[in-house]
Amino acid sequence: MTSPRSDHPTPPSGGGPGEPQYADRVYRSMAGMVGGAGLVAIACWLGGDAIAKGKGHTPWLAIAALLLALPLIVALTLRPAVFANSDRIRVRNPFRTITVPWTGVDAVRSSYSTELLAGGRKYQLWAIPVSLRARKRAAKQDARSKAAGDDAFTPGGLRPAPGRRPAVPGADPTIRAWSDQALSELRELHERREGEAVADSAATAPVVRWCWEVLAPATAGAIVLIVLLAIG
Structure with a gap:
């Protein structure tokens, strides 16, 4: 089961003159969020028990394991989302965030996964899994x-x-299906802006930002865990 999009009107924030303005439509996987919340709770319970009752290197191993596991769980389950409005689409995947104006999007398609084509590259939409x-x-x-x-x-x-x-x-x-309905709405937003003339082609290029707030603690946790296991 997946969550419905949120589409609530907000005060004008740009866009074409005379057109109604809306907040971003948000697409998330409810199954992923529920599963991620459960995994976080289990990891905290087991890790907290090991920290509180463990002896020797066990508490430190538990801390390192939590430092590695929790960011990855959050990244793979709770973080993925797709935000779309009349101007652009922002894809928040586990380790990257891709922002593209609709004028720079080539296509949004679905087969065994949902994909965004822009700037000659393909990006998967983790938040809209195909079932x-x-x-x-x-x-x-x-x-x-x-x-x-x-x-x-x-x-x-x-x-x-x-x-x-x-x-x-x-x-x-x-x-x-929910994923096909979400894809239909994204295609509709794309078609509204498709074919518009763009003065600066660089303005339509995808902007990719790595999620260092996930990668940094996970990497640190992995290094600490390897060191602790190596010294026994």
Whole structure:
């Protein structure tokens, strides 16, 4: 299960004149966040017990192991997110953050993983994992919904089928998996800005920032752990 995006209006913060302004749409994996929170709790429980009750080098080994494990757990489960608005997309992966204006994006696509193509390079969107099971489940739900819609009206009068939701005018009524719905929204944002003339090509290049707040403590923890294991 994955979390829905957040899309709450905020005061204007740039963009085209006359266009409504919104906060970033945020996409995260709820399964990853729940699993990450559980792993953090287990690591802290085991590590804290070893620090409190361990003897000899055990407390120091536990501290080094926590210094290595906790940043990696957070990076792989809680950190990934995709932030998108009408101007740009920001992809927060475990160890890097990639920021690209929509005018510099070549494509957003999905096969066995969700990918962003920009500046001649490919970046995976860790926060939007592809689930083949979710796709099959959504396809079955869509088929059932369409089948119910065919019989939604009886000859005696207009009677909506039980549980049928009213369609939003102009919206695609197809039921999709969460990852496919998120990808559809990102493609829509991209298509709005696609083809715009850009004076400075350097302004559309992806900006990549390494997540040193994760890499630095994890590296330090690994070094300390290796040294402690080496000296016995």
